[in-house]
Amino acid sequence: MGKLKMTKKKLLTATIITGLILAFGVWTASSLQVAKSKAETLKSIAIQKIPTNHVLFNNVEDLEKYADLIVL
Numbered sequence: 001m002g003k004l005k006m007t008k009k010k011l012l013t014a015t016i017i018t019g020l021i022l023a024f025g026v027w028t029a030s031s032l033q034v035a036k037s038k039a040e041t042l043k044s045i046a047i048q049k050i051p052t053n054h055v056l057f058n059n060v061e062d063l064e065k066y067a068d069l070i071v072l
Helices: 004-043 061-067
Strands: none
Touching: none
8 A cells, every 4th residue: 555655646746747848938938939929020110200291280279270070
């Protein structure tokens, strides 16, 4: 009976260790992939500067006269 308990303990320990190693490997692989895709995204973004003109209004009534659409 003692030998069977020891075998069960070893099997449980081996299963837990294998699960932890597998979980760590999956986590590491996904972390590296996310970091790589973020770096690629930042490289592909081009910053454009566009000169614009804008008007400042002192009250909402003046804005309503000129605006086609007001989104709140």
